[in-house]
Amino acid sequence: MSLERVIGNTIGSSSGxxxxxxxxxxxxxxxxxxxxxxPRRNRQTQFLSCRNNRKLTCVAFSNNGALLAAGEGGxxxxxxxxxxKSGKLNAELRGHAWSIRALQFSPDGKFVATxxxxxxxxxxxxxxxTGLMFASARISCTVRSLCFSDDGxxxxxAGTGGHLKHWVVQPPAVSGNAYTMxxxxxxxxxAPAHSGDFVGFAxxxxxxxxxxxxxxxxxxILLSFDKRRCVDRxxxxxxxxxxxxxxTDRYIACGCSNGIVR
Numbered sequence: 001m002s003l004e005r006v007i008g009n010t011i012g013s014s015s016g017x018x019x020x021x022x023x024x025x026x027x028x029x030x031x032x033x034x035x036x037x038x039p040r041r042n043r044q045t046q047f048l049s050c051r052n053n054r055k056l057t058c059v060a061f062s063n064n065g066a067l068l069a070a071g072e073g074g075x076x077x078x079x080x081x082x083x084x085k086s087g088k089l090n091a092e093l094r095g096h097a098w099s100i101r102a103l104q105f106s107p108d109g110k111f112v113a114t115x116x117x118x119x120x121x122x123x124x125x126x127x128x129x130t131g132l133m134f135a136s137a138r139i140s141c142t143v144r145s146l147c148f149s150d151d152g153x154x155x156x157x158a159g160t161g162g163h164l165k166h167w168v169v170q171p172p173a174v175s176g177n178a179y180t181m182x183x184x185x186x187x188x189x190x191a192p193a194h195s196g197d198f199v200g201f202a203x204x205x206x207x208x209x210x211x212x213x214x215x216x217x218x219x220x221i222l223l224s225f226d227k228r229r230c231v232d233r234x235x236x237x238x239x240x241x242x243x244x245x246x247x248t249d250r251y252i253a254c255g256c257s258n259g260i261v262r
Contacts, residue, residue: 003047006030013144014199014244014255015058015102020084022065029056034070036084048082051089056080058102062109069112069128071100079103079114081128091128096120102157104146106169113155115143123157123181127172134172137181139163145245147201149211155181156213158198164215166229186215186229192236194221200245200254216245216254237262 009030011017016029025045026037032053036046048068050056055073062068067090070080077100079093093112098120104113110129116122118141125135143159148169155167165183173179197218204212211227220237222245241257254262 003033005044006033006035006047009035010055012057013101015060015144016056018059018061018068020061020065021063027059027061027068029059029070031055034059034068034082036068046084046087048080048087048089050078050080051092054078057099060104060112062105063107064109067105067109069103069105071103071114073099079112079126079128081112091131093126093128093131093133095124095126095133096122102143102146104148104155106148106152107150108152111152111169113146113148115139115146115157115159118142123167125155125169125181132172132176133178134176135170135179135181137167137183144199145201147203149203156201156203158201158215160197162196162198164198164201184229186225186231188231191223191231191234192221194223195219199243202245202247202252204247205249214245214247214252216242218242220254220256222252222254 009028018027034048038045056070057073058071060069068082072078081091096116099117102115112126112128114124123137123139126133141159141161141163143157145158147156155169158164164186167181194217198215201215213225216222220239220242222235224233226232239256244255246253
């Protein structure tokens with residue numbers, strides 16, 4: 001038997017939904033299956049599943065749209081990497097103790113960053129083609145968003161409890177030994193009062209050289225940071241809740257409650 005259609009989904013956060021930057025297809029979690037959906041044809045075109053039928057919690061496409069990564073939930077979860085064209089499972093990475101909450105490919109597609117649940121408390125970097133976990137760090141919150149800078153030298157994690165950190169990314173060591181990533185915080189001196197629970201982060205595309213960046217909180221405060229990681233602008237989205245953020249070279253879009261996009 002072959003799967004023909006999936007009804008419903010198990011998207012728990014914005015990490016459970018991803019858009020292919022090349023084709024525009026959407027990937028989302030539905031239990032132990034990742035559904036690939038073509039919005040132009042209004043059709044589910046592909047199904048990817050793990051071998052042990054475990055619940056999948058988050059998904060991410062590579063920048064060239066050729067790869068899809070997904071993280072499992074539960075105890076001793078795996079990170080799965082598929083080739084989209086063939087549907088082949090290229091890698092199964094193990095190292096987290098508890099559920100994976102967010103993941104992201106590096107700009108060149110060679111590395112995958114993963115954030116475990118609060119109970120897991122680990123942020124990891126993988127060279128997925130070899131299965132090498134080459135960097136890690138301790139985290140004490142629920143990470144809801146991961147984002148690489150365009151040059152791949154900085155990884156940003158955004159999450160609960162005011163967690164917004166810039167991690168310095170170095171290439172894997174020749175020895176194969178994993179290193180501990182160093183974090184740099186942000187400065188909120190000129191920011192308004194907000195919940196401190198960050199659900200989205202993105203680097204600006206218009207002034208990439210200036211390393212402008214944006215973050216949004218659950219209670220609808222959109223913050224802009226300069227290259228020194230200081231707040232230089234902010235706006236109140238006037239929304240009761242916000243779930244995600246995306247930036248292009250012209251616009252910043254925030255997905256808000258009640259089906260509103262600002």
